[in-house]
Amino acid sequence: MKFFQPADFMRKKPIQRRSESTIDTILEASAQILDAEGEKGLNTNDIATRSGFSVGTLYQYFKNKDAIVQAMAEREVRLVNEKFDQLIKAEKNLTQEAAVRAVVRVLIEPFSKRPRARRAAMLFLAKRIDILVARKIVVEMSGRLFERMRYHVAFEGVPDKVRRAVLMSAVMGAIRGTLIDDPELITTQGFEDELVTLVLAYLAAPVRRGVAGEL
Known part of the structure; x- marks a missing residue:
C-alpha cells in the first residue's frame, strides 16, 4: 500500500x-x-x-532532502502494515491483552529503535507535509489494522468507524507527542504498558448508543 x-x-x-x-x-x-x-x-x-x-x-x-525524508516515512508505514498482516495471520490463539500488546509493539517499534532519528524525521515532515496527508496515513493504517482484527479470535468483531478513529488517533497522538517531548520514553516498558492499558480500557468501554457511528 x-x-x-x-x-x-x-x-x-x-x-x-x-x-x-x-x-x-x-x-x-x-x-x-x-x-x-x-x-x-x-x-x-x-x-x-x-x-x-x-x-x-x-x-x-530524489529531488531534495524533503523527498528523502518522505521516502523514509513511506518505508516505515509500509513495514508496519506488513507486520500487521504477519501478526494477525500468525497469532490466532492470543488473549486480547496479548494481541493488543503485540499490535502496540508493532506501532512503537519504528520509533523505539532510533528514537532521535524518528523524532527529527517527524518534526521535519510536520513542517512540510499537508495535515490531510498525515491524516490519510493514520486512517489507512487504522483501516488495515482493524480489518485484520475482524478475523482474530481475541476480538469480537471490530470497533465501529467513530471508535476506530478515536482509538487510533489517541494511540498515534500519544506516540507522536512523546516523540516530540521526550523521545527516550518510547523505548521504555512503561510506555508500552500505558498504551496497552489505554487500548484495553477503550475497547472494554460500553458503546453509547446514538453516539457511535455505524461500521
Whole structure:
C-alpha cells in the first residue's frame, strides 16, 4: 500500500534490485545523520558522503532532502502494515491483552529503535507535509489494522468507524507527542504498558448508543 506516490517525491522509481538497494542505503544514511545531528545536520552532500554514493546518484532518485525524508516515512508505514498482516495471520490463539500488546509493539517499534532519528524525521515532515496527508496515513493504517482484527479470535468483531478513529488517533497522538517531548520514553516498558492499558480500557468501554457511528 502506497501512501506517497513515487512521482510525488522521487525522480526515478526503482525497478531493479540494485536500485532498491541504493535507495535503502541512502535512507539508512539519512536516518543515521538525523540520529546523530538532527534536522539541522541533514543535507544532500552529507547524505551522499555517508551513503558512499555521489550527489549525482542521489539526485537520480530524489529531488531534495524533503523527498528523502518522505521516502523514509513511506518505508516505515509500509513495514508496519506488513507486520500487521504477519501478526494477525500468525497469532490466532492470543488473549486480547496479548494481541493488543503485540499490535502496540508493532506501532512503537519504528520509533523505539532510533528514537532521535524518528523524532527529527517527524518534526521535519510536520513542517512540510499537508495535515490531510498525515491524516490519510493514520486512517489507512487504522483501516488495515482493524480489518485484520475482524478475523482474530481475541476480538469480537471490530470497533465501529467513530471508535476506530478515536482509538487510533489517541494511540498515534500519544506516540507522536512523546516523540516530540521526550523521545527516550518510547523505548521504555512503561510506555508500552500505558498504551496497552489505554487500548484495553477503550475497547472494554460500553458503546453509547446514538453516539457511535455505524461500521
